[in-house]
Amino acid sequence: MKILVCVSVTPDTTSKIAFKDGNSKFDDAGVQWIINPYDEWYSLVRAIELKEKDASISIHLVTVGNKEAEAVIRKALALGGDEATRINAESNDSYFIAAQIADIANKGAYDLVFTGKETIDYNGSSIGGMVAELMNAPYISLATKFELNGNIATVTREIEGGEEINEVVLPLVVSCQKGIAEQRIPNMRGIMAARTKTLHVVEPIVIDALTNVVNYEMPPAKAGVKLVDADNVAELVRLLHEEAKAI
Amino acid sequence: MSVLIIIDKADGQIKKSSLEALTYGADVAKQLNTTAAALVLGTCTDDLSTLGKYGVGKVYQVVEDSLNNLDAQVYAQVIASVTNQVGANVLIFSHNQTGKSVAARVAANLKAGIVTGACALPDVSNGFVVKKTVFSGKAFANVNINSACKVISLNPNSYKTVATEGSAIIETLNVSVPTAKVKVTGINKVSGEVPLTEAEIVVSGGRGLKGPENWGIILDLAHVLGAATACSRPVGDAHWRPHHEHVGQTGIQIAPNLYIAVGISGAIQHLAGVNRSKVIVVINKDAEAPFFKAADYGIVGDAFEVLPKLTAEIKKLKGIA
Ligand SMILES: Cc1cc2nc3c(=O)[nH]c(=O)nc-3n(C[C@H](O)[C@H](O)[C@H](O)COP(=O)(O)OP(=O)(O)OC[C@H]3O[C@@H](n4cnc5c(N)ncnc54)[C@H](O)[C@@H]3O)c2cc1C
Numbered sequence: 001m002k003i004l005v006c007v008s009v010t011p012d013t014t015s016k017i018a019f020k021d022g023n024s025k026f027d028d029a030g031v032q033w034i035i036n037p038y039d040e041w042y043s044l045v046r047a048i049e050l051k052e053k054d055a056s057i058s059i060h061l062v063t064v065g066n067k068e069a070e071a072v073i074r075k076a077l078a079l080g081g082d083e084a085t086r087i088n089a090e091s092n093d094s095y096f097i098a099a100q101i102a103d104i105a106n107k108g109a110y111d112l113v114f115t116g117k118e119t120i121d122y123n124g125s126s127i128g129g130m131v132a133e134l135m136n137a138p139y140i141s142l143a144t145k146f147e148l149n150g151n152i153a154t155v156t157r158e159i160e161g162g163e164e165i166n167e168v169v170l171p172l173v174v175s176c177q178k179g180i181a182e183q184r185i186p187n188m189r190g191i192m193a194a195r196t197k198t199l200h201v202v203e204p205i206v207i208d209a210l211t212n213v214v215n216y217e218m219p220p221a222k223a224g225v226k227l228v229d230a231d232n233v234a235e236l237v238r239l240l241h242e243e244a245k246a247i
Numbered sequence: 248m249s250v251l252i253i254i255d256k257a258d259g260q261i262k263k264s265s266l267e268a269l270t271y272g273a274d275v276a277k278q279l280n281t282t283a284a285a286l287v288l289g290t291c292t293d294d295l296s297t298l299g300k301y302g303v304g305k306v307y308q309v310v311e312d313s314l315n316n317l318d319a320q321v322y323a324q325v326i327a328s329v330t331n332q333v334g335a336n337v338l339i340f341s342h343n344q345t346g347k348s349v350a351a352r353v354a355a356n357l358k359a360g361i362v363t364g365a366c367a368l369p370d371v372s373n374g375f376v377v378k379k380t381v382f383s384g385k386a387f388a389n390v391n392i393n394s395a396c397k398v399i400s401l402n403p404n405s406y407k408t409v410a411t412e413g414s415a416i417i418e419t420l421n422v423s424v425p426t427a428k429v430k431v432t433g434i435n436k437v438s439g440e441v442p443l444t445e446a447e448i449v450v451s452g453g454r455g456l457k458g459p460e461n462w463g464i465i466l467d468l469a470h471v472l473g474a475a476t477a478c479s480r481p482v483g484d485a486h487w488r489p490h491h492e493h494v495g496q497t498g499i500q501i502a503p504n505l506y507i508a509v510g511i512s513g514a515i516q517h518l519a520g521v522n523r524s525k526v527i528v529v530i531n532k533d534a535e536a537p538f539f540k541a542a543d544y545g546i547v548g549d550a551f552e553v554l555p556k557l558t559a560e561i562k563k564l565k566g567i568a
Contacts, residue, residue, distance in 0.1 A: 013496050013516045017385045037497045092390075094363075098355060117347075120383055120496055124363050125342070126351035129319060133355035138428045139319040141348040144490065154432075158491060159344050160257055160445070162436035168429045175347075178483070178490045178498070210360030210394045214376055217387040219522065225529070225539050230548030233556040236528070237564055239544060246505040246526040247448070247472060247561065 001057045003047045004110040006101055006131075007076050007084075008036040009069045010121045019216040026121075026216070033068065035076050038116025038177060045181035046146055047114055048080035054148075058082050062104055064097045066090050070199060077194035078186035085200040092122060093209035098130030103205050105135055111151070111170045117142055117177040125175070132173035140166055144179030250276040250283040251335035252303065253326060255345040259292035259315075263445050264341035264403040266301055271368070271406045272339040273302025275399075278371050279337070285415070286329055288322065289314035299415030301408065306415045307333060311424045317345060318427035323352035328422045330357060330396070342400040343444055350400045359396035366405040366523075383496040383519035403444045404502045405523075443492065446475035448505045451494065451521070453479040455510020455531065455550060459487035464554040465509060471561045477501070479511050495520035509550045513538025530554070 011017075012032040020027040035044075044061070051057040061076055061084035063069055073084050087100045105113050113135070115128040125141075132139030144163060145156035151170045156163050158177070186194075228236040240247045252272035254265045269285060276283035284305040285298050295306045309325055326349065330338060338353060340346035342364050354361035362377040366387070370376040374391045377399055381388045443449065450469040452462060469476045476492060483493035494501055496519035506524035510531060511517060518541050521527070529542040532549050539545050546553050 011382075013519075017382045019386070041497075094351065094361060095355060095358070098351075122381055122388075123379075123383060123500070124351075125347045126354070126361060126363055129323075129348065129351035130355040132320065133323055133352040137320070139348065139352060140429065141319065142344055157344075159434070159436075160262070160442040161440055162434065164431055165433035165435075166429045167432050178493060208393075210354075210358070211362065211390050211392050214374075214389045214391050216381070217378075217389070219385075219387065222527075222541060222543065225542040225545045227539075227545050227547065230546050230553055233546070233553060234560050236544060236546060236557065237560040240505070240526070240528070241564060244505070244526045244543065247564070 001054065001112070002108065002110045003050065003057060003059050003112045003114065004105050004108065005039070005044050005047050005059060005061050005081065006113065006115040006127060007039045007044065007061050007063045007073060008116070008119045009033050009063065009065050009072045010036045010119050013037070013120065023215045023217065024213070033072050035072055036116050036119045038118060038120070040076060040079070041183040042176035042178065042180045043114035043116055044076060044079055044081065045184050046176060049181060050148055051080065060085065060108070060110070062087070062101055064089055064091065064100050064204070073199060074194050075186065077197045078190040079184055080190065081197070083198040083200070085202060087204050088201055089204035091209060092213050093211045094124045094126035094130060096207050096209045098127050099134060099207045100204050101127065102131045102134035105131060112153070113173040115173070115175045117175045128173050128175040135171065135173065137171045137173055138168050139173045140168065141175045143174045143176050146174060146176070146180055248279070249281050249333065249335050250279070250337045250339065251330060251333065252283060252285045252339040253349070254285050254287045254298070255341055255343060256287070256291055259290065261291070261293050262341070262343070263408070264343050266408045267403065267406045268339050268341045268401050269298060269301035269303060270408050271401050274368055275337060275339065278368065284333065284335070286326065288325060295417050296414045299413035300410040302413070303415050306417045307420050308417060309420050309422050309424065313424060313427060316427065316431045317348060318429040319348040319352050321425050321427050322349045323356050324425055325422055326353045327356040329420060332420065332422070336396045338398045340398070340400040342402050346400040350398055354398040357396045357398070358394060359398045360392035360394040361398040361400070362390045362392060363400045365399045365401050369399070380500070380523065384500050384523050385519050402502065441473065441475040443475045443477055443494070443499055444501055446501070446503050448472045448474035448507070449477050449501060449503045449524070450474045450507045450509070451477035451479070451511060452482060452488070452509050453511030454481050461551070462488070464551065464558070468507070468554055468558045468561070471558055471565065471567060479517055508538055509554060511538060512536050513541060
């Protein structure tokens with residue numbers, strides 16, 4: 001059984017979001033890079049848990065990114081996983097990225113592909129579905145539970161106002177979110193082991209991007225808070241009703 | 248060349264986020280001087296001709312019971328076939344659970360560029376540029392779609408539904424529907440709850456409430472407002488509230504009309520998920536809590552005293568005894 005875990009490198013959640021070159025590029029000055037939390041906490045950890053139960057499972061990480069991504073990928077390997085591949089390209093176009101990952105997934109005949117439910121930078125929620133389409137495999141999004149029994153997966157996915165339980169035969173692509181696993185902290189042994197794990201670097205296949213970012217904008221600043229005295233709750237209700245027209 | 252809006256439904260009824268997508272899609276069609284139609288997969292109890300009120304002349308329907316369950320692979324194939332059959336070149340989804348499962352798959356199938364999480368009409372003056380939220384709501388990106396066929400998924404609560412007069416013609420389509428590989432073996436729904444992403448008003452609690460046993464004051468307030476409830480991440484992590492209520496950068500991102508944050512400090516990761524709310528009210532006993540900087544209205548005070556009063560005042564306003 002082979003699991004491919006898609007890993008994206010994103011700015012740390014506390015990063016100051018700013019743009020440069022006429023608002024056309026993300027300003028990464030001073031930014032700390034992390035593994036996209038959904039990829040790390042949920043998809044990677046769930047894959048590691050499956051391998052802990054069944055040692056015959058191999059876990060392969062894949063990322064599309066530049067050389068700087070490698071330090072972050074080593075951190076992911078410190079949590080677990082057998083090897084990693086970095087596809088040497090940078091892009092914001094989800095089709096370009098998905099086509100690169102699908103190429104690896106198809107050539108390597110993976111049984112299971114995990115992605116996070118979205119990245120915390122571009123919030124696309126697109127890669128899993130596209131990879132599945134390009135693999136001609138079923139796709140279950142927003143999974144909160146995942147169990148394997150032979151080649152049958154039982155997956156719980158979020159639906160509006162509840163959850164749905166799905167059963168499907170592998171191969172399968174799943175996007176993972178909270179509930180599926182709990183965040184782990186890498187230990188010293190894992191960090192040491194990660195240093196010697198193989199990190200392949202491959203060149204991208206030729207794909208035309210279907211979208212491009214023209215520029216970025218910051219949201220308009222708030223006018224400032226209107227404070228109401230704690231003994232005068234009626235005034236807050238009046239403001240919400242008459243001024244904000246929110247209730 | 249036309250605009251096709253993919254309608255999402257729950258228990259046979261059309262979702263509010265799909266009505267927003269319809270209004271949006273009809274407006275995109277006007278920009279492009281073309282027509283807009285809706286697509287319904289499976290059966291539906293609502294009268295589909297009423298979708299005409301939102302600006303579409305036609306509703307296509309693929310009447311096939313198996314489509315009442317979502318299998319993203321099947322949906323993508325059916326939607327792609329319909330797109331080709333009716334000659335649509337702009338597809339609109341709602342960026343809800345269904346949209347997140349299906350829209351990108353359809354885009355890959357059609358080799359169409361996609362923008363997910365759109366929050367405004369495209370700018371068609373020079374290309375086809377769609378504004379979307381990025382960095383979990385901390386910023387926006389304007390993204391140009393270069394391909395002939397285009398897919399947009401619209402953030403819930405970011406486009407106002409407009410209903411006028413009008414009735415749509417329903418046309419049943421014959422499309423081959425592949426057999427689903429995904430089997431639905433169970434559904435658990437929390438009944439009577441307003442889905443968080445569709446809610447107009449959200450009441451949210453943080454660690455300041457001290458424990459799950461104190462959530463009554465949040466639920467009471469939510470109840471009188473007809474609001475959904477949410478929570479901060481530590482509250483979800485500690486299982487005081489279910490996971491799906493966790494909002495923020497690593498939870499659900501929402502943009503209701505009114506967000507009431509109670510006992511939440513306003514960490515940057517929390518704000519990222521809620522700062523697109525139109526009106527933010529913060530109730531916190533610490534005047535220095537960072538959330539006040541992102542708020543429109545605030546009360547510095549103890550939630551356990553303020554909330555029951557607030558609930559009572561709203562009852563008064565609404566004439567509820
Ligand atoms: C990678 C990463 C991702 C994260 N993602 C998210 C996310 O998606 N969503 C999220 O919410 N957090 C997220 N966090 C956590 C975030 O940094 C904060 O720790 C969290 O939001 C704090 O939750 P809180 O406001 O409920 O608790 P606290 O920060 O503990 O705040 C409690 C507040 O309650 C107030 N209070 C106490 N008692 C009362 C009372 N009686 N009446 C009124 N007010 C009272 C206090 O003054 C305080 O402001 C993330 C963190 C990291 C590192």
